[in-house]
Amino acid sequence: MPVRAKHRRMKTNVITRGMIAAGTGGIALALPLVSATGASAATPAQAPQVAKTAHTAVVPNVQLVTYKVVAGDTLSKVAQKYPKSGGWKKLYAANRAVIGDNPALIRPGLKLTVGTKSLGSTTVRTTAKATATATAAVAVAKSKVTTATQASVKSYSNNLDGWIKQSLDVMAKSGIPGSYDGIYRNVMRESSGNPNAINNWDSNAAAGIPSKGLLQVIDPTFQAYHVSGTSMNIYDPVANITAACNYAAKTYGSIDNVNGAY
Incomplete structure (x- = not known):
């Protein structure tokens, strides 16, 4: 839930009042004279409000299953068995922590998480601030992955x-x-x-x-x-x-x- 911003009340300048005589048929009327500075300060300035526009997003509910790799399996084969998985690249992205850096190297007995089909969807309400925060977090994460990849240089044994x-x-x-x-x-x-x-x-x-x-x-x-x-x-x-x-x-x-x- 967004936290309401705390605003400091701005100080208003003291209204400078004077008297001026206005001629109205020989009768002098005493009118208050308000300075320009006082006029601008008469209405307290309001701090700009942070937009809290709510957005809705439809998030699919996907059924996940655990698939145990057998001899002769490749990510392409597993993806073909589960057409809703989105192909071998998405399958690898979802299981990279288990598979490691090489998507071609999957061993028998390895357990993969596979998306099989959609079970409807859920509507999620988000605020502009939350969306911006999430986007920034993803950008930082991608930057760290890129930096780590560039920094790591593999070496292979000559055998x-x-x-x-x-x-x-x-x-x-x-x-x-x-x-x-x-x-x-x-x-x-x-x-x-x-x-x-x-x-x-x-x-x-x-x-x-x-x-x-x-x-x-x-x-x-x-x-x-x-x-x-x-x-x-x-x-x-x-x-x-x-x-x-x-x-x-x-x-x-x-x-x-x-x-x-x-």
């Missing part, structure tokens, strides 16, 4: 674990689905974790385009599905993983759905 994590971060920025477990499983099957692996015996090799790198990608596929911001070297671990996951996403929905030669 398979670090390469996968860095790839997942690049994939998240480009909206490419995939999980750590899905990438790791396919890397171990395709190259045993060797970024310089090359297949010189299969049909691709016979055609002059052997499969290369951690996820055994051929040159035409790497060039077609290369993700901006990564190296153009097909043997680069992060570039190789990210391009392969981009291809798998377009072809199979996600690298998590790949369980054999692809």
